[in-house]
Amino acid sequence: MTGAATPWRRRDDALWRRSVDAVVLLPAGAADPVVLPGTAAAVWDLLATPVTLADLVAALGAVYSAAPDTIAAEVAPLLARLADLAAIEPA
Secondary structure, three states: OOOOOOEEEEEOOOOOOOEOEEEEEEEOOOOOOOOEOOOHHHHHHHOOOOEEEHHHHHHHHHHOOOHHHHHHHHHHHHHHHHHHOOEEEEH
16 A cells, blocks of 8 residues: 555445445455445445545544544555455545
């Protein structure tokens, strides 16, 4: 994954559906769906428009009572995983 200033967005070819408390995601070419529960689903929602890690930390910090460093430490690996799955791409 590149620097924290890289804006990320959902790939148009990633299929997904929202359930009550999660997002079920099927990236193009994937054999199995991926479930994004809880705050991971919130991150997916925010990726509807290009956002940086800093944008995500700020948005999630406004909703959840957690320190920015804690949020970043959890969101950065999620972005890397979604990029590896080809579910998101640099904007």
